[in-house]
Amino acid sequence: MIAIMTWKKELKEELKIRLDGSRVIDSVEELEDNIDYLDKVIISRHLDWSLEELRTVLKNLIESDIEIFYIKDNDEPEELRLLLSLGVKNILFDPISVEEIINKVENIVLFDDEDYLNGAVFVQEIEETEDIEEKKESKEEKDIIKIENTVDVEKLVKETVEKVQPVVTVKQESTFRFLLNYIQKLLSLLVILISIIIEYFMQIAITIIVLFIVNYYISEQGINSFPALIDEIMKLLGKIKAN
Helix, strand or coil: CEEEECCCHHHHHHHHHHCCCEEECCCHHHHHHCHHHCCEEEECCCCCCCHHHHHHHHHHHHHCCCEEEEEECCCCHHHHHHHHHHCCCCEEECCCCHHHHHHHHHCHHHCCCHHHHHHHHHHHHHHHHHHHHHHHHHHHHHHHHHHHHHHHHHHHHHHHHHHHHHHHHHHHHHHHHHHHHHHHHHHHHHHHHHHHHHHHHHHHHHHHHHHHHHHHHHHHHCCCCHHHHHHHHHHHHHHHHHC
């Protein structure tokens, strides 16, 4: 007997009509009750079944030597991986016509491995894609860790700079005070130097003026030589003593 355990109402009704010796089964319990009378089963995963529940159903069918024709959507790689691991070869990828299903079921000897191989290739592609995604995620995680480490280093540098900043400020203030004191000392020395220069300049100026007056007086008296100057001085001293 052929069990029809697909959950598409129109499909299972048409299969029941066109497949001799077939019966529609609507529950796992009903399947278990009739498992000893079955030769083949056309089955697809119920929406409420988990992968473990599907594994249990398929395993019971395999252990009972029942030929499985599994109708499967293309968008569930985990389900396909389960089928291949259990050795289910008659995998019919939906969408598939009723004629194709009937042809596969009635001509089991003519069933080739094309669908099975396509499924295996599909799983391999999925696994390769998952590996690429895992490597990509791993790289992204490493990049994130690297960025976090960079941020930590920048934070540490910032904290260190903030700690050093007061010391630098104190040193800057000390340097400024030193320069200010140095400039004040230079200005003081400059003032003293200017005072000394002015004092000596006044003395020199007075001396020059006196010499100029003396020279003018000597010229007016007609003194043209040093001995004559001495004689004139002696006369002047004599007059002073006489007075």
